[in-house]
Amino acid sequence: MKRGSYLLATAVIVGLMSMTRAYGQSKPDRLTFDVAAIRRSDPNMRNGYIKAMPGGNGYLAQNVPVKLMISLMYKVPMRRIKGAPDWLATDGYDVEAKADHPYSIDDLQVMFQNLLADRFNLKFHKEIKEGPVYALMVDQSGLKMKVDESKQDFSIPMNDNADGVTVGKRVNMRYFCWWLERVLHQDERPVIDKTGLTGNYDFTLSYAPVLPPNVSPEKFPAGLLDRPSIFDALKHQLGLRLEAGRGPVVYYVIDHVERPSAN
Numbered sequence: 001m002k003r004g005s006y007l008l009a010t011a012v013i014v015g016l017m018s019m020t021r022a023y024g025q026s027k028p029d030r031l032t033f034d035v036a037a038i039r040r041s042d043p044n045m046r047n048g049y050i051k052a053m054p055g056g057n058g059y060l061a062q063n064v065p066v067k068l069m070i071s072l073m074y075k076v077p078m079r080r081i082k083g084a085p086d087w088l089a090t091d092g093y094d095v096e097a098k099a100d101h102p103y104s105i106d107d108l109q110v111m112f113q114n115l116l117a118d119r120f121n122l123k124f125h126k127e128i129k130e131g132p133v134y135a136l137m138v139d140q141s142g143l144k145m146k147v148d149e150s151k152q153d154f155s156i157p158m159n160d161n162a163d164g165v166t167v168g169k170r171v172n173m174r175y176f177c178w179w180l181e182r183v184l185h186q187d188e189r190p191v192i193d194k195t196g197l198t199g200n201y202d203f204t205l206s207y208a209p210v211l212p213p214n215v216s217p218e219k220f221p222a223g224l225l226d227r228p229s230i231f232d233a234l235k236h237q238l239g240l241r242l243e244a245g246r247g248p249v250v251y252y253v254i255d256h257v258e259r260p261s262a263n
Contacts, residue, residue: 031110033097038260041092052154056102059112063092073112075178076252083254123256133247135194144239145201164224170200183230190249207233
């Protein structure tokens with residue numbers, strides 16, 4: 001092969017290799033729903049819900065404020081969402097968002113995050129400050145939760161049964177920490193996962209509700225307030241513990257948000 005032809009062939013090969021690397025490193029497609037309908041809820045409606053569709057084909061919400069949507073999709077308590085207009089917490093919305101094929105629950109929540117950005121023009125930034133926190137750890141007594149390796153069924157991970165006992169199904173620690181912060185809302189401490197647990201877990205958790213100062217104990221069924229505190233229940237029933245300390249507290253600060261665009 002002549003020198004000129006050799007150099008040309010080498011250049012072509014190098015170019016093809018560069019193109020292959022470029023395509024291999026290309027940014028993945030942005031995850032979005034195929035179609036999404038958003039409308040203001042009936043103001044007379046009192047209850048609401050938000051959940052993934054069975055099979056992982058989308059998300060449904062009924063009478064859910066946008067602030068709660070943000071809280072759920074980003075796993076941040078509403079009290080740490082700052083700078084939001086009043087309607088973000090008071091106006092309920094119905095959402096029917098469908099994907100072109102089944103996705104994982106994590107991907108569906110990324111789609112919902114993008115839906116909030118696209119249809120509500122949501123923009124925010126994070127501020128991190130040091131403050132009081134709870135660290136969630138595995139107790140010395142050992143873990144008492146059952147590992148669940150079943151396939152994702154897209155049901156809500158934690159629910160209360162008729163006796164007021166919390167039942168967890170395929171619960172990961174990120175979701176559990178978010179749930180714990182809601183239970184311990186009066187402490188206003190983030191719950192930081194220090195368990196090292198990476199799986200999904202099944203459990204039941206029976207504890208006395210944490211009552212706000214203005215709520216009378218007489219409104220609760222007999223025996224409910226005799227149950228152990230959430231701290232004792234975590235230790236003895238799940239093999240976990242909460243340890244108070246200081247650490248990073250993340251705030252989501254709303255820079256811009258609008259009522260949703262037309263469907």
